[in-house]
Amino acid sequence: KKDPAWYQNLKYPSELRTSGEALFCLRNREVTLTEQGEVPTRKNYYAPRVANHPLIDRAFIAMHPLSGDECFVLIQDKVNKDVSKAVEDLNSAARLIKGKHPSMEVLCIVNVIGATSNTTVQDNLEYSHVLVREDELDAFYSVNFAPVARFARLRHELG
Numbered sequence: 188k189k190d191p192a193w194y195q196n197l198k199y200p201s202e203l204r205t206s207g208e209a210l211f212c213l214r215n216r217e218v219t220l221t222e223q224g225e226v227p228t229r230k231n232y233y234a235p236r237v238a239n240h241p242l243i244d245r246a247f248i249a250m251h252p253l254s255g256d257e258c259f260v261l262i263q264d265k266v267n268k269d270v271s272k273a274v275e276d277l278n279s280a281a282r283l284i285k286g287k288h289p290s291m292e293v294l295c296i297v298n299v300i301g302a303t304s305n306t307t308v309q310d311n312l313e314y315s316h317v318l319v320r321e322d323e324l325d326a327f328y329s330v331n332f333a334p335v336a337r338f339a340r341l342r343h344e345l346g
Contacts (some may be wrong), residue, residue, distance in 0.1 A: 189292060189315065191315070193251065193292075194258070194292075194294055194315055194317075196251060196252060196253070197249040197250065197251055197258055197260075197294070198249060198250050198251070198252045199247070199249050199260075200229065200230065200247065200248075200249070200250075202230070203230060203231065203232035203247060204230055204231055204232065205231075205232050205234055206223070206228075206231040206232065206233050206234070207234065207235060207236035208221070208223040208231075208233065208235065209221050209223065209224075209233075209235040209237050209240050210223050210224035210227070210233055210235065210243065210246055210280075211224055211240065211241045211242050211243070211280065211283065212241070213241060218241045218242060218279060218283070219283070220283050220284075220287055224283070224284070224287070225287055227246075227248060227259070228248075229248045229250070229257065231247065231248075232245070232246075232247045233245060233246040233247060241276070242261075242276040242277070242279055242280035242283075243261045243262060243263060243276065243277070243280050244262055244263050244264050245262040245264075246259065246260060246261050246262060247260050248260070248291075249294070256290075256291075256292060257291050257292070258291065258292040258293065258294050259281075259284050259288070259291055259292070259293050259294070260293075260294045260296060261277055261280050261281060261284070261293060261294070261295050261296070262295075262296045262297075262298065263276060263277055263295075263296070263297050263298070264298045264300075265297065265298070265299055265300070268301075270297065270299055270302065270306065270308045270309070271308050271311075273297050273299075274297070274308055274309060274311050274312055277295040277297065277312060277314075277316075278295075278311075278312060278313050278314070281293040281295060281313065281314045282313075285314075292315070293314045293315070294314070294315050294316065294317070295312050295314050295315070295316040295317070296316070296317045296319060297309055297312075297316065297317070297318050297319065298319045298336060299318060299319065299320060302318060302320040303320070304320075306318065306320070319336070
């Protein structure tokens with residue numbers, strides 16, 4: 188893991204192409220990387236169209252402006268009672284990514300509907316992480332992206 192300040196300085200791509208391609212798939216009861224997961228594109232915002240897409244809800248690659256190092260950002264949207272499952276899934280996804288891309292950093296973002304200051308299950312994440320609570324959306328995301336994150340959470344609630 189890098190120093191937390193390293194992650195705070197990540198540059199998120201200003202223009203991303205939405206890709207419905209899956210990064211992970213289920214093969215013989217085991218989750219593995221797809222071709223997209225093995226050779227991801229920095230310009231893609233992965234929002235898989237597969238209803239039962241395993242492990243993550245969304246992902247993209249950010250870059251550190253000074254070192255040029257890439258960081259795979261993995262995102263899960265969950266309601267508070269499902270956070271433990273989100274943590275397990277994000278750990279599994281990050282392990283698969285690091286297995287194929289050992290030099291790439293991983294940042295796990297968990298958007299949790301109903302999380303409070305007492306929510307601590309995110310401490311079980313094995314990789315650098317951010318837990319975003321409802322009241323932190325505007326502070327965490329840019330003015331342009333906060334409504335998108337709020338919409339993604341609402342969509343998740345509606346199922």
